[in-house]
Amino acid sequence: MSKVNIRTKQKAWNKTRRLLESLTAEDLREAAKQEQKYHKINNPAVLELLKSLGQIGSATPGSDERKSYMLTELKSSFVYHGCPVIYLTINPGDRHSPLALLYAGVQINVDNFFPEEYSLTARVKNLLQNPLAVVEYFHNIIQAIIEGVLKEGMFGELAHYYGTIEYQGRFTPHMHMAVSLPILM
Numbered sequence: 001m002s003k004v005n006i007r008t009k010q011k012a013w014n015k016t017r018r019l020l021e022s023l024t025a026e027d028l029r030e031a032a033k034q035e036q037k038y039h040k041i042n043n044p045a046v047l048e049l050l051k052s053l054g055q056i057g058s059a060t061p062g063s064d065e066r067k068s069y070m071l072t073e074l075k076s077s078f079v080y081h082g083c084p085v086i087y088l089t090i091n092p093g094d095r096h097s098p099l100a101l102l103y104a105g106v107q108i109n110v111d112n113f114f115p116e117e118y119s120l121t122a123r124v125k126n127l128l129q130n131p132l133a134v135v136e137y138f139h140n141i142i143q144a145i146i147e148g149v150l151k152e153g154m155f156g157e158l159a160h161y162y163g164t165i166e167y168q169g170r171f172t173p174h175m176h177m178a179v180s181l182p183i184l185m
Contacts, residue, residue, distance in 0.1 A: 012052045019049040074162055074178065081160035084178035090163075091174040092141040094134050095123055104133035131171075138173045156181050 008016045023045055031046040041047055078084070094100040098113040104126045106118075127134050142163075150158050163177035 008053050016052045019045055077160055077162050081180040084180045086179035088177040092138055094137055094172055100137040103137045104130040142175055
């Protein structure tokens with residue numbers, strides 16, 4: 001990570017500064033490893049530092065700084081390409097798709113698939129055990145929609161599109177997309 005911003009209250013800055021200066025890069029790496037494994041951070045100085053910080057931001061996906069940057073990109077595209085005329089939310093039905101099961105390694109007959117042969121519980125279990133299969137399925141469905149629908153002119157000539165990916169409460173991805181057409185520029 002090349003750039004990180006931290007925020008703390010002014011009255012807590014001296015304490016925060018002392019904590020930051022007392023910690024080594026290795027202390028922070030170790031705390032990050034513990035956090036990634038969902039273990040309790042055992043360094044009291046790191047715990048105290050985390051309590052005193054209001055926000056940590058960077059250009060990593062999902063951070064406030066990244067979201068702010070994406071909003072600026074989107075606004076810039078409005079100026080350059082005109083206002084979008086189509087707003088899409090794409091939510092591939094991974095839980096009901098035989099392709100998602102195929103990506104997850106389930107041996108199925110794609111040409112003669114009967115969903116009732118695979119209970120919803122079994123489908124969801126297979127997908128939860130193979131989260132990368134869900135991501136690959138999502139990526140390929142989105143690419144097919146962009147290439148086969150938008151770029152092929154289903155809504156007319158394409159000027160520009162901009163999409164963001166979010167994860168739902170059930171931890172599956174969906175995309176919000178703004179599409180601009182040149183006729184309104």
